[in-house]
Amino acid sequence: MANTEIATMTGRQIVLNSDVIEQFHSGLRGGHLLRGDDGYEAARKIYNAMIDRRPAIIARCAGAADVIAAVNFARNNGLLVSVRGGGHNVSGNAVCDGGLMIDLSPMKSVRVDLQGKAVHAEAGVTWGEFDRETQAFGLATTGGLVSTTGIAGLTLGGGLGWLMGNYGLACDNLISVDVVTADGRLLTASKSRNEDLFWGLRGGGGNFGIATSFEFQLHPVRPMLGGILIHRLDKAAEAIKFYDEFTRTSPDELGTFVGFVTSPEGERVMAIFVSYNGAIEEGERIQRMMDDGFPAGRQNYWKSNFLKGLDTQAINVIIDHVAKAPSPHSAVAIEQFSGAVNRVSINDTAFNHRGARYNLLIVGIWTDAAAKADNVRWVRELWDAMAPYSSGGVYVNYLGQEADEGAERVKSAYGPEKYARLVALKQKYDPTNLFRLNQNIKPSAAKGGPAEARTKYETVINPTPRLYSAGPR
Numbered sequence: 001m002a003n004t005e006i007a008t009m010t011g012r013q014i015v016l017n018s019d020v021i022e023q024f025h026s027g028l029r030g031g032h033l034l035r036g037d038d039g040y041e042a043a044r045k046i047y048n049a050m051i052d053r054r055p056a057i058i059a060r061c062a063g064a065a066d067v068i069a070a071v072n073f074a075r076n077n078g079l080l081v082s083v084r085g086g087g088h089n090v091s092g093n094a095v096c097d098g099g100l101m102i103d104l105s106p107m108k109s110v111r112v113d114l115q116g117k118a119v120h121a122e123a124g125v126t127w128g129e130f131d132r133e134t135q136a137f138g139l140a141t142t143g144g145l146v147s148t149t150g151i152a153g154l155t156l157g158g159g160l161g162w163l164m165g166n167y168g169l170a171c172d173n174l175i176s177v178d179v180v181t182a183d184g185r186l187l188t189a190s191k192s193r194n195e196d197l198f199w200g201l202r203g204g205g206g207n208f209g210i211a212t213s214f215e216f217q218l219h220p221v222r223p224m225l226g227g228i229l230i231h232r233l234d235k236a237a238e239a240i241k242f243y244d245e246f247t248r249t250s251p252d253e254l255g256t257f258v259g260f261v262t263s264p265e266g267e268r269v270m271a272i273f274v275s276y277n278g279a280i281e282e283g284e285r286i287q288r289m290m291d292d293g294f295p296a297g298r299q300n301y302w303k304s305n306f307l308k309g310l311d312t313q314a315i316n317v318i319i320d321h322v323a324k325a326p327s328p329h330s331a332v333a334i335e336q337f338s339g340a341v342n343r344v345s346i347n348d349t350a351f352n353h354r355g356a357r358y359n360l361l362i363v364g365i366w367t368d369a370a371a372k373a374d375n376v377r378w379v380r381e382l383w384d385a386m387a388p389y390s391s392g393g394v395y396v397n398y399l400g401q402e403a404d405e406g407a408e409r410v411k412s413a414y415g416p417e418k419y420a421r422l423v424a425l426k427q428k429y430d431p432t433n434l435f436r437l438n439q440n441i442k443p444s445a446a447k448g449g450p451a452e453a454r455t456k457y458e459t460v461i462n463p464t465p466r467l468y469s470a471g472p473r
């Protein structure tokens with residue numbers, strides 16, 4: 001094994017001796033990958049093909065002990081860290097260039113507790129895998145619309161899904177989360193243990209530690225009805241008017257969203273995607289209904305905002321713009337928020353968008369990397385044109401990279417009061433901002449202070465890492 005050059009948190013490069021790497025490797029049940037190793041190329045790839053980054057080391061975690069070892073190794077060496085769950089976030093923060101990628105995707109255990117109607121699922125599980133295990137017992141909870149999305153990133157940001165009218169967001173169904181914090185302790189967060197952390201994990205993303213396992217409440221879910229109602233674009237304004245009225249009083253069991261998409265025949269259409277949680281085979285089919293439209297390996301550029309409402313002018317702006325989309329794979333979604341999501345008290349979770357009716361998501365998807373400029377422009381132009389109709393808030397899981405969005409956008413995901421509380425929580429659980437490749441909430445001491453600017457490990461080259469330091473839970 002050769003010496004390895006690796007990036008630090010402060011952007012410097014250090015060299016880790018081969019024996020340091022060897023010692024790290026032997027402390028991991030799942031092992032690690034270096035550039036050129038078999039499996040390295042596959043492990044660094046994520047859903048969005050626009051992201052082409054090459055970590056110096058990929059730690060393939062097999063369980064919580066590996067995550068603790070990787071966090072201690074990163075902290076003791078001051079390394080740049082990224083954390084990969086399902087690898088679906090369009091921002092690409094799951095992969096770092098030149099640093100240590102802590103890859104949770106091998107962690108696939110799902111254990112259903114039939115008596116307690118609950119499930120323990122590890123952080124590398126996708127929603128398709130989760131559903132397969134829970135639906136064997138007629139149980140489910142709110143999860144993502146596309147089966148290949150990871151449970152980890154989605155839940156930590158909030159988690160919208162077909163069942164949210166009945167059961168709230170994915171994060172609203174959390175009973176507890178096991179988390180490895182920046183100091184290498186494994187904590188359990190729940191309503192009665194480490195409550196402040198539990199609050200922050202429900203919407204605050206990957207800022208406070210690495211979640212290794214999630215415990216969710218499950219619900220009996222009978223066979224579901226679902227499908228797509230398609231309207232021509234020239235009828236879209238009328239259809240949306242009806243939709244807006246109809247969904248004001250529709251039952252919690254009805255999950256819907258509007259999508260401006262391209263039909264298999266190549267025509268731009270307005271579609272209403274519908275699921276009805278009234279009456280298990282069908283349920284599983286609904287969670288996969290969107291999969292064909294979102295294969296991994298395409299270029300993705302997304303922008304999003306909550307809407308004040310659905311007035312005709314706003315709809316006409318969307319219709320005009322949709323007709324000019326440079327790629328047939330691009331889409332515009334209007335996601336409906338109703339029912340149980342809005343009945344959770346706003347202060348219960350870091351997730352802040354209770355009471356919103358609609359979220360706008362502009363999804364630019366194309367296959368030829370050379371077509372980037374046209375597609376990015378199309379997304380941005382529509383987003384700008386929709387600014388007058390936006391409420392200013394944004395769903396953190398739909399944000400792109402900070403360089404593109406600007407640091408203020410993370411604040412608008414939480415509002416000023418919650419953001420201040422999240423900053424204090426970050427200071428408590430991650431004062432050196434070890435977990436910074438995410439929609440980053442900087443610790444309070446970070447404003448030019450020593451914690452952010454320089455770590456005490458920065459000048460240490462080739463230290464002997466402490467491999468394990470589990471504290472009290």
Ligand SMILES: Cc1cc2nc3c(=O)[nH]c(=O)nc-3n(C[C@H](O)[C@H](O)[C@H](O)COP(=O)(O)OP(=O)(O)OC[C@H]3O[C@@H](n4cnc5c(N)ncnc54)[C@H](O)[C@@H]3O)c2cc1C
Nearest residue numbers: 085086087088089093094145150152153154160206211438
């Ligand atoms: C095709 C597609 C469909 C989607 N559909 C939905 C949907 O229906 N509903 C919805 O709400 N969102 C949806 N999203 C958005 C989705 O919620 C986010 O992209 C989410 O971050 C994906 O989680 P992941 O684990 O797959 O992603 P990753 O890219 O692996 O993780 C994203 C970030 O989360 C953090 N993270 C991941 N795992 C952990 C962990 N275990 N501990 C701490 N931090 C961690 C890291 O900061 C990481 O950078 C969709 C995205 C795509 C691309």
